[in-house]
Each structure stands twice: as structure tokens, then as C-alpha cells.
Amino acid sequence: MGGGRCFAWVSLALLATACGDDRGAGASGDWQAQMRQIRMAVRGSEDDPQLARRWDAYKRRLEAATGLPVKLYESSDYNGAIQALSSGQVDMANIAGGGYANVDAQIGDKVAPILTVRDAEGAVGYYSAVLVKADSPYRTMRDLKGKALGYVDFNSTSGYLFPRAKLREQGFDPDTYFGKSTFAGGHTQAVMALENGQFDATIINVGGGTPEHGFTTGAHYTMARRGVVNVDDFRIIWTAGPIPNSAIVTRTDRPQAFIDTVRGAMAALPYDDPEMWTQIGQADGSTYTAVDRSHYADIIALRDGDLAQRRGRRP
Incomplete structure (x- = not known):
């Protein structure tokens, strides 16, 4: 076939x-x-x-x-x-x-x-996810009010464009809800900045699964396979997708x-x-x-x- x-x-x-x-x-x-x-x-x-x-x-x-x-x-x-x-x-x-x-x-x-x-x-998409440190007190988007959020890049679909639109749909204005927001420059850089305490949360891409069943791919999974970070040190608290x-x-x-x-x-x-x-x-x-x-x-x-x-x- x-x-x-x-x-x-x-x-x-x-x-x-x-x-x-x-x-x-x-x-x-x-x-x-x-x-x-x-x-x-x-x-x-x-x-x-x-x-x-x-x-x-x-x-x-x-x-x-x-x-x-x-x-x-x-x-x-x-x-x-x-x-x-x-x-x-x-x-x-x-x-x-x-x-x-x-x-x-x-x-x-x-x-x-x-x-x-x-x-x-048959799926043709992936997801945007808000990632926090596993030992942080943040469990939902409401816990991030006034906190520091890291975006990937202005032209990133999953790390900027798509999640901002979905946050607005859910009543969170990304331009006023967070205390400050910064561009990390890439998905890997966003994870490292979170690891180093530069953000309270960051937005990255994930895939190889669904919000209901979990994911197997994404920046922090790739980094974990290379021994750069421990995937258990992070927690996903919000997702949006699928994204084409x-x-x-x-x-x-x-x-x-x-x-x-x-x-x-x-x-x-x-x-x-x-x-x-x-x-x-x-x-x-x-x-x-x-x-x-x-x-x-x-x-x-x-x-x-x-x-x-x-x-x-x-x-």
C-alpha cells in the first residue's frame, strides 16, 4: 500500500x-x-x-x-x-x-x-502550552496574574501568536494580565530562561499527544532527552490547539x-x-x-x- x-x-x-x-x-x-x-x-x-x-x-x-x-x-x-x-x-x-x-x-x-x-x-497539528516549574505554586492561568511571562518570538505561532489569541478568547488580555512579558528568542531559550528563574511561566510548543493523554514531544522533552533538563522539573498548566x-x-x-x-x-x-x-x-x-x-x-x-x-x- x-x-x-x-x-x-x-x-x-x-x-x-x-x-x-x-x-x-x-x-x-x-x-x-x-x-x-x-x-x-x-x-x-x-x-x-x-x-x-x-x-x-x-x-x-x-x-x-x-x-x-x-x-x-x-x-x-x-x-x-x-x-x-x-x-x-x-x-x-x-x-x-x-x-x-x-x-x-x-x-x-x-x-x-x-x-x-x-x-x-490523521491529525495535522500540535499545541501551545504554558510551562511552569514543577515546584512553583502556579496551577492555573489565574495564578499568573501580574507574573512574568516568556514568549518565544514575535513570529512564533505556538510561542506567541496562537496562545495570545486563545487567551483573549478566555478573558485574559495578554497585554495587561501579566506583570511583564519578554521574548526569549527560541523554544529552547524559553525553557532555559524558565529554568533559571527569569520567568514565572513561559509558552512553548508540545505535540505527540493531546491535553487529555499527555504529550511526548516539545522543547523541554527534546532538552530532557539530551540531558540538559529534567522533564519532571516542569508542569504544563494550560494548552491551546491544535495548531496547523x-x-x-x-x-x-x-x-x-x-x-x-x-x-x-x-x-x-x-x-x-x-x-x-x-x-x-x-x-x-x-x-x-x-x-x-x-x-x-x-x-x-x-x-x-x-x-x-x-x-x-x-x-
Whole structure:
């Protein structure tokens, strides 16, 4: 069954390459000669070796499928990948929903999501969570009134955009409810800042489960597996989700044959090499599924709403 679906993906990609429109291609239709290389923006993370393995696997996969060298543009923050994609410095990216919403606001349909990860049960999302120290007195959001909260990054979906919207829906104004709020710069940094007492609570991403049954993935779980922290030193007191998973997005002004080849090659990866798929941190049984802008419509609306809310507060 898996091999058949793999063949179908690859066949569709090849068919689209041969028969589809050659948007952006030269007169000869030789899109490889036109592009010469593939430039992909990814979020760098020196403190998560698994991410480095993932980007290397994607690089090798795309090089084999396209016959072109792939250059990875690693950004230390969210905005770097967003601006590289918006300005056309890269051809594609792996980016979270909030980042895609930012790009969409800047350049609209010049960029489109094509794939996202779906787990074995068919879910295509993860969660935002408020994390506190296990030995703290904080048990609910009401205990955090006037306390210090750590966000991940202004462009983080689970670490800023999504939880702020959900807090407002529940009657907690994130701009006035907490005593102060600060950006940590990343999920790992947010956990370390909490560990070191810089925040009373912080917001991070979690997955591999549900609020009812618990989670198995997320920043503090990754750090615990590496021996950096003890997962039992923390407690989750609030969750929101699910949030649409990150997407592989491409510039739509690139040759259609390139977009179709990327879609087919990446969609077939979990079937062609399931061992590598799990080695790069993807859950057993998960696969890629096709998406478009409509999949992130709620995130786009949340971003617009958050911007409007904050602008309305300005003097």
C-alpha cells in the first residue's frame, strides 16, 4: 500500500513536469538550467542536532530528485527565513503557520504552502502550552496574574501568536494580565530562561499527544532527552490547539515543474526511507499531506487580529 502511494506521488510529479504549465520556465522548458540551484530557508538550531539532521536529509532528498545542488539558508531567528522567502532570496522554505501568515501579508500568492506533516491518526497539528516549574505554586492561568511571562518570538505561532489569541478568547488580555512579558528568542531559550528563574511561566510548543493523554514531544522533552533538563522539573498548566503543523512552502513564481518535483519527492520520503524519516524526528506512521492557503486561513486571521489589537492600543 505504502509503495503504491509513493509511486502515485512520483508519477504525478513527473506527469506534471512533462505536461503541466511551464510557469516561469525558459523557452526551452529546461527549468533546471534556468534555476541552476535550489535555495531553501530553514530555521537553524545549534542546540537541537535533530533539526540539523532533518535539513541535511531534505537537502540530499531534493538534490537526488532535481539533479540540482541545494543550498540551505539557516536563520537564527524566525524573521530571517520570512524575509528571505518574501524577498525572493530563496525558492522554498520549511516554515510555521505564523511565519507563512507573515509572508502572505507581505507578498500574497507569490508564495504557497504545498505540504504539511500528518500523524498516523490523521491529525495535522500540535499545541501551545504554558510551562511552569514543577515546584512553583502556579496551577492555573489565574495564578499568573501580574507574573512574568516568556514568549518565544514575535513570529512564533505556538510561542506567541496562537496562545495570545486563545487567551483573549478566555478573558485574559495578554497585554495587561501579566506583570511583564519578554521574548526569549527560541523554544529552547524559553525553557532555559524558565529554568533559571527569569520567568514565572513561559509558552512553548508540545505535540505527540493531546491535553487529555499527555504529550511526548516539545522543547523541554527534546532538552530532557539530551540531558540538559529534567522533564519532571516542569508542569504544563494550560494548552491551546491544535495548531496547523509547519509547511513546506514554495515561491509560486518559480517553474511549475520545480514545484511539482519538490512536492512529489518530499511526499514520497516517508515511504521510500521510513528509517530516516524517524531518525530526523518525524513520528512513526506520519506522512506528508497536500495543503494550500486555506489550511492556514485561521492562522492568517489570528495574525491580522493580533496586529489590529496591538495597533489599537498605541497612543
